[in-house]
Amino acid sequence: MKNYANKWILQRITAVILIPLTFWFVYQCVLLSNYDYQETKAFFLSKFNSSLFFILVIAMLYHAKLGCETIVEDYVTSDKLKKVTILFISALAYLFMILTTLSIIFMINL
Amino acid sequence: MSLNRPLSPHLSIYKKVLPAVFSIFHRFTGIGMSIGALLLSIWIILIALGPNYFSIFQSISSYVIFKVFLFFWTMAIFYHLFNGIRYLIWSYGKMMELDVVYKSAYIVLALSILSTLFVWLSV
Numbered sequence: 001m002k003n004y005a006n007k008w009i010l011q012r013i014t015a016v017i018l019i020p021l022t023f024w025f026v027y028q029c030v031l032l033s034n035y036d037y038q039e040t041k042a043f044f045l046s047k048f049n050s051s052l053f054f055i056l057v058i059a060m061l062y063h064a065k066l067g068c069e070t071i072v073e074d075y076v077t078s079d080k081l082k083k084v085t086i087l088f089i090s091a092l093a094y095l096f097m098i099l100t101t102l103s104i105i106f107m108i109n110l
Numbered sequence: 111m112s113l114n115r116p117l118s119p120h121l122s123i124y125k126k127v128l129p130a131v132f133s134i135f136h137r138f139t140g141i142g143m144s145i146g147a148l149l150l151s152i153w154i155i156l157i158a159l160g161p162n163y164f165s166i167f168q169s170i171s172s173y174v175i176f177k178v179f180l181f182f183w184t185m186a187i188f189y190h191l192f193n194g195i196r197y198l199i200w201s202y203g204k205m206m207e208l209d210v211v212y213k214s215a216y217i218v219l220a221l222s223i224l225s226t227l228f229v230w231l232s233v
Contacts, residue, residue, distance in 0.1 A: 012201060015194055022191055026184070030233055037161045037168075044157060057151055064144035071137055096151040103158035 007066055014063040021056045044107045057100045065093035132215050136193050139186040146183055184229055188222040 028049075032040060044050045068089045076082040121134065156163045170176055196214050199205050205214060 012198060015198060019191065019195065022187060026187065026229055030229060033233060037157075037164045040157055040164070044154075053154070057147070057154065060143075060147045061151070064140070064147045067137075067140045068144050071141065092148070096148055099155055100151045103155045106158045 007069075011063065011066045011070075014059045014066070017055065017059045018063060021052060021059065024052060025056055041107065044104065047108065050104050050108055054101065054104050058097055061093045061097050061100075065089055128215055129211055132193060132218070136190060136197070139190045142186050143183070143190060146186075181226070181230060185222060185226045188225040189218070192218040192221045192225075 028043075032043065035043065044053070069086050072082060072085045072089070076085060124130065153167060156167050196205070196218055205211070
């Protein structure tokens with residue numbers, strides 16, 4: 001449990017990245033809510049859209065990972081449970097970062 | 111060693127003052143949106159897998175309860191966003207006078223509600 005300063009800074013860097021991207025994401029969601037499969041897929045064929053979506057999801061998952069870890073560190077008393085929970089959160093975050101990256105690369109290449 | 115030591119953010123024993131409630135909701139919405147981030151990730155994976163898998167999402171999204179869930183998700187996004195900006199300003203040691211802390215809290219609440227309504231009225 002070291003590098004708390006780095007975690008604190010990374011939490012804020014990802015937050016700043018997410019501010020403009022969230023507004024863009026919500027706006028796109030309003031449009032995407034009326035799309036069928038082909039139109040949704042066409043959205044991701046655009047390099048601009050898929051790049052922004054990639055940055056959004058990675059920053060979001062990392063920000064979520066740091067935030068959830070902080071909450072676990074604050075409220076879980078048992079050292080063992082704390083370690084296991086944080087390991088689970090990290091594994092989940094990294095797994096979905098990898099799956100999202102692969103999905104986006106796969107969609108651009110098709 | 112740490113088993114019997116008190117934890118810092120005691121939720122149940124202090125009087126619920128407004129800034130504390132805002133902090134608690136920041137964490138609640140954060141946990142909720144962490145699950146949301148995973149769902150967003152699953153959504154992208156389903157699109158990549160093809161139309162047969164994407165139809166799983168389409169059948170779920172046709173339920174009214176999905177729209178209700180989405181409405182509260184929108185509110186959580188805006189609340190966490192605006193309150194997060196408030197915390198970013200605090201990180202620079204600015205706007206930390208007690209009256210400004212309360213005023214900015216009400217501004218965050220108003221902006222969250224207005225933005226959510228704006229989005230849902232334009233859908």
